[in-house]
Amino acid sequence: MASPASQTVPSSPPPWLALSGHAAIPLSELALGRSARVREVAAANPRIGRRLLDLGFVPGSSVRALRRAPLGDPVEYEVRGSRICLRASEASCIRVVPE
């Protein structure tokens, strides 16, 4: 379905990336009320990665954790001017650098 040139999401993160991004944490671990910058989207499933990009979780964009659902999951994030809810399983695919 996707045109080949649009594959910007690595299917799995290369091992060296974890070392180079020592300040990066999964978005799911970002404390509520804190802001961060997206470093990369590294989803094992390319469709998940593609959709997270479409929703605005693009490297370089600023993201803020707003609130947690009463039952603990999902969490509401503000990214690129909109408010998106993600479950921990999706948010953990996004690596961010807290600001």
Next chain:
Amino acid sequence: MSQAATAPLRLGLLGSPNAGKTTLFNALTGLHAKVGNYPGVTVERREGSFAAGERQVTVIDLPGAYSLEPLSPDEAVVARVLSGELESPPQALLVVADACSLERSLLLVGQVLRRGLPTCLVLTMIDELQARGGKLDRDRLEQALGIPVLGVVGHRGRGVDALRQQLEHPERWSRPPLPPPESTEDRAAWADSILASVLRVRPGASRNTERIDRIVLHPVLGTLIFGVVMLAFFQLIFHWATPAMDAIDAGIRALSALARDALPAGLLADFLCDGLIAGVGSVIVFLPQILILFSLLYLLEDVGYMARAAFVIDRVMGRIGLEGRAFVSLLSSYACAVPGIMATRTIPSPKNRLVTMLVAPLMTCSARLPVYALLIGAFVPARQVAGPIGLQGLVLLALYLAGAAAALVVAALLKRTLLRGEELPFYMELPSYRWPTARLLLSQIWGSASAFLRRAGTIILAVSVVLWALLSFPRSEAPAGLSQTDAARHRLEHSLAGSAGRAIEPLIAPLGFDWKIGVGLLSSLAAREVIVATLAQIYAAADEEGSLRDAIRRDVDPRTGAPVFTPATVAALLTFFVFALQCMSTLAVLRRETNSWHWPAFAFGYLLALAYGASFVVYRVVSQLGG
């Protein structure tokens, strides 16, 4: 003016979900939408026409999409319409974007611009942008994008006239000198560079939304509010509707009496009173309930609470392998499984969507209510259990809970067996709170109510007429010496419907059902509530006086003298209705949405098996308990 400039224009309206696309569509076309389906797929297609100057414009309202690289069935339609795969492609595009989330929306705008069609950007919610302190330079945005940009406030109609003028000559619209970049990362950088010069002041958070969410999504209060909203939802449907329902019921009975008096006794009077008025009337009675139910559903949806409810309950839905949006669909199924099944279109994962559709008929829809109301009213004593809580209400609540519990269990089973695998991301947007306009709300409610009335006017009317004929013919002569009531019963028993009911009696006897209930069950295959109309006809023919409730309470088996409706039979019949899929409309919409006969057949089969098994167990258990 050239020939091309006055030729009719086909215009595609697209944008991400929640961008205000539908409001703009209504403002442009004045609600005169032609609703149909795209050829070969199951996604709804809405089209409307209006005049822009001398030009006739046809707008195609494309489904909401976050991207032209599709994940959900809805998004796939957008991509296929644009490429001309489904129908001749639109000649120009209107991209709708929420002015408050342009950073995100421009990602889609950039994708659309790469298609090379004449494109105009419409910014919605510019009033909210201003209210939130945002400042946007529209002229600069026009220059930077290279296309016309207009602002509208769709629900107030502001800016719509200017937009209509603009639509007269799409061939004169400016085009971007260079297409935006292809990769999402580069497109985001492109969007950022544009917004750096265009967005003078970034909009702050919506104060109202912020303030309301602090309470509505509060860890403790939020859960409490969720519970209260759901409880109030059901209370209002039952309590508010009662006076109107009583009034309609009285009106129908008066009409029937009037017809009886005005007409000579005979076939015509029987047909009008026992067939038409009794049949259709017993269904029209539910109009108040259906109106209240749809009003509440649409109000919650339009205000923005539905998305919050999904947010609150998502954890629970996640446990059984579904998602918060499935909850909204299941909640809608309390009104009717048909809109509930249609609401699954927003679920991107095809398998999750299918599971949700297959269990939606288990939610207690409003068509079951007449059946429950009749049986509970007749056989459950109106006793107070504790304070204002009555036994009848508790039984009703138990039936609702049984359906919901069954839906969750079946969904969890399906997700672990037949429809396993294929993970798609869960994501959901929480829109800002907004008061819907009365006009929008009324048009939505009217759409649903008229659909219900059409159903009562067509399917149920037809079933009533056919059923009356089946119950009345052949007109056999009763043996002499029988009382009038027994003679009527004899004629019924030997009618075509009676024969059919007797034919299936051995099948349903283990559930404690006699041939009359059998006739009711056969007729309810069209729609559940028809069983009430059928019983009304059977007992109206056999018993001239008294209400249906009294008639079934008094009914005894002429051979044994034992009551037909024992507690065990009533419990088994209620159980049967909790599970069975007796609804043509649901089967038809399942067929349409899954594009196969396979899944509706599966749904019908598994629910029938479930209904039969559960009724059998309930009948045995209650009989053992001495019922």
